[in-house]
Amino acid sequence: MAQPIFQTLWKTGVVFLGALTAAAYLVLAERKFAGYFQERYGPNRVGPFGLLQPLADAVKLLLKEEVIFPQASRGLYLAAPVIIGVAALLPLAVIPFSEHFYIADLPVAVLYLLAVGSLSTYGVLLGGWSSNSKYALLGGLRSAAQMVSYEIAMALALVGVALMAQSLSLVKIVQAQQSLWFLIPQILGFVVFLIAAFAETNRLPFDLPEAESELVAGYHTEYSAFKFAMFFVGEYIHLFIVGCLVTVLYLGGWYGPWKPGPHWFFLKTFLVLFFMIWVRWTYPRFRFDQLMRFSWKVLIPVALLNLLLTSLWMAL
Amino acid sequence: MWIFWLIAIPLVLFALGVVLSKNLFRSTIYLGATLVLTALIYLLLHAELLGFIQILLYTGGVATLLVFAIMLTQRIVGEDITQQSRGLVGGAIASLAVLLILFFFLGSSQLDFSVRPYPENLNLALGKNLFVTYVLPFEVLSVLLLAAIIGAIVMARRDR
Numbered sequence: 001m002a003q004p005i006f007q008t009l010w011k012t013g014v015v016f017l018g019a020l021t022a023a024a025y026l027v028l029a030e031r032k033f034a035g036y037f038q039e040r041y042g043p044n045r046v047g048p049f050g051l052l053q054p055l056a057d058a059v060k061l062l063l064k065e066e067v068i069f070p071q072a073s074r075g076l077y078l079a080a081p082v083i084i085g086v087a088a089l090l091p092l093a094v095i096p097f098s099e100h101f102y103i104a105d106l107p108v109a110v111l112y113l114l115a116v117g118s119l120s121t122y123g124v125l126l127g128g129w130s131s132n133s134k135y136a137l138l139g140g141l142r143s144a145a146q147m148v149s150y151e152i153a154m155a156l157a158l159v160g161v162a163l164m165a166q167s168l169s170l171v172k173i174v175q176a177q178q179s180l181w182f183l184i185p186q187i188l189g190f191v192v193f194l195i196a197a198f199a200e201t202n203r204l205p206f207d208l209p210e211a212e213s214e215l216v217a218g219y220h221t222e223y224s225a226f227k228f229a230m231f232f233v234g235e236y237i238h239l240f241i242v243g244c245l246v247t248v249l250y251l252g253g254w255y256g257p258w259k260p261g262p263h264w265f266f267l268k269t270f271l272v273l274f275f276m277i278w279v280r281w282t283y284p285r286f287r288f289d290q291l292m293r294f295s296w297k298v299l300i301p302v303a304l305l306n307l308l309l310t311s312l313w314m315a316l
Numbered sequence: 317m318w319i320f321w322l323i324a325i326p327l328v329l330f331a332l333g334v335v336l337s338k339n340l341f342r343s344t345i346y347l348g349a350t351l352v353l354t355a356l357i358y359l360l361l362h363a364e365l366l367g368f369i370q371i372l373l374y375t376g377g378v379a380t381l382l383v384f385a386i387m388l389t390q391r392i393v394g395e396d397i398t399q400q401s402r403g404l405v406g407g408a409i410a411s412l413a414v415l416l417i418l419f420f421f422l423g424s425s426q427l428d429f430s431v432r433p434y435p436e437n438l439n440l441a442l443g444k445n446l447f448v449t450y451v452l453p454f455e456v457l458s459v460l461l462l463a464a465i466i467g468a469i470v471m472a473r474r475d476r
Contacts, residue, residue: 076345107439111368115355118376122348125383129341137387144384151376168439 011103015092023236024054030277037281061232064225069131076130081223081230084123088234090116091241096171098254098262110168113245114155117200120238121147127231128219139219142288143202149295150199150206153192156303160189160310161249174253181252185313188306190250192299197242199295201235203276205283206291243273320360327353335407341386348379365442 028043028050035042043050068074094109096102106112121144128140162168164185165176176182183190199206223231247253247268256264286294330353333346351374358367435441446454 076342106364108364108368111365111372115368115371115376118372118380119352121376121380122345122383125380125387126345129383129387141384141387144380144387148377148380148384 008103011101012093015097015103016089019089019092019237019240020233022240023233024058026236026240026273027057027232028054029273030280033274033277034281037278058229061229062226066225066227071132073130073132076126078227080123080127080130081227081234082123083126084120084234085230087116087120087123088237088241090119091245092237094170095241095244095248096174096253097244097265099171099260101262102171105169105171108168109170110158110162110173114151114158117154118147118151120234123231123234124219127223131219131223136219143219146199146202146206146291146295149292150196150299153295153299153303154196154200156300156307157186157189157193157196158249160186160303160306163307163310163314170248174248174255177252178255181250181255183250183252186250186306186310188302188309190246192303192306193249194246195299196295197246198276198279199291201239201242201276203239203280205279205286239273239276240269243269243276246272320357323353323356323360327357336404341383344379344382344386347382348375351375351379365439 032042043053046052124143128136165173251268330346330350337343355367355370
């Protein structure tokens with residue numbers, strides 16, 4: 001399992017660049033699909049079918065003026081986008097893209113994912129607090145309450161998967177799904193995980209932290225140029241990772257009807273992401289009290305029930 | 317070894333920041349950083365499970381709730397809470413004394429510091445210990461925590 005250091009390094013490089021590209025084109029995919037869902041074309045001016053749009057956006061964001069407001073708490077204000085970016089990239093270290101291609105096979109990978117995931121809340125809170133603006137602050141607070149609540153449901157759903165696979169390693173979890181995807185025995189957990197994933201990525205119907213119509217842009221209202229790009233890219237890398245995780249945990253990872261390999265992984269990830277984009281452009285936003293009530297009174301009890309049923313099943 | 321110092325020095329600095337910072341919000345953020353760095357020390361000691369649980373529960377749970385509470389009171393209610401840090405000298409003397417005592421006893425103790433090999437499946441061994449051998453103390457602890465939570469809610473909402 002211990003691989004030479006240079007191998008880890010080039011894999012890290014490939015995964016890093018791959019994730020950045022995926023995030024950039026996820027933005028384009030989102031805009032394109034949004035266009036089709038609303039019977040318009042979406043971006044189609046830069047390059048064929050708008051394929052160069054992400055590059056144009058990146059250049060635009062990098063060339064913009066860096067603005068730091070005098071009333072912002074400078075150190076924390078700058079730390080927030082860094083934390084978001086780092087916390088978004090860290091889960092990539094344990095995701096197995098195929099049977100042999102992963103950076104690390106951690107024996108406690110599931111815990112690692114949850115631990116690293118909880119760090120991004122800090123980026124949001126710091127961004128909201130240090131901007132010294134009421135919109136950002138309200139966005140940050142909403143986001144913290146939402147992320148903490150939905151993290152519990154997500155963790156409980158993950159325990160069900162770990163119980164079935166009898167391991168916390170993601171590679172072992174995928175290997176346990178060779179004959180039957182966990183989607184079927186863990187259908188309750190799958191639904192809970194997917195709903196919690198929408199909340200964790202701050203997407204509609206749970207996008208209250210940024211709710212444009214009420215909070216301008218939420219916790220990153222006061223950020224511009226490269227710092228905004230960090231928030232933006234972080235958000236889409238997070239989305240990409242959620243797609244990968246659903247694939248790894250419930251859809252059998254690299255296994256397919258024939259010839260297992262990374263192509264199945266990416267096909268399934270794409271389908272999950274397409275579903276998430278589809279939902280975003282279909283459903284309206286929840287109200288905040290509905291959001292909290294739903295998490296504590298529906299999602300967590302269902303996750304607990306799933307855990308109980310799984311334990312009983314495994315004990316028999 | 318240099319990795320240890322790379323973690324340990326900022327760890328001490330952040331810990332000092334927790335007690336010395338005047339601003340309660342910053343103080344809590346430093347606490348979060350301190351807890352993450354402590355978890356990194358656990359990772360260096362190959363205690364992965366403990367390290368990630370530390371980040372998940374303390375940084376992601378406890379410290380986040382602290383930050384949340386402070387943000388609510390400070391920016392929204394408008395009440396400004398500053399950390400007083402009274403008794404700095406006494407605190408410094410007490411912590412130095414604890415450090416010296418630790419040094420003295422660890423230096424003269426007969427404890428076995430040799431590294432023992434881990435069990436083949438660490439998670440399994442830990443789980444067996446927690447949920448089979450020591451299941452009663454574990455459950456008693458969780459009941460105690462539950463009682464503490466209910467107690468806190470009752471005390472906070474006495475007026476209703």
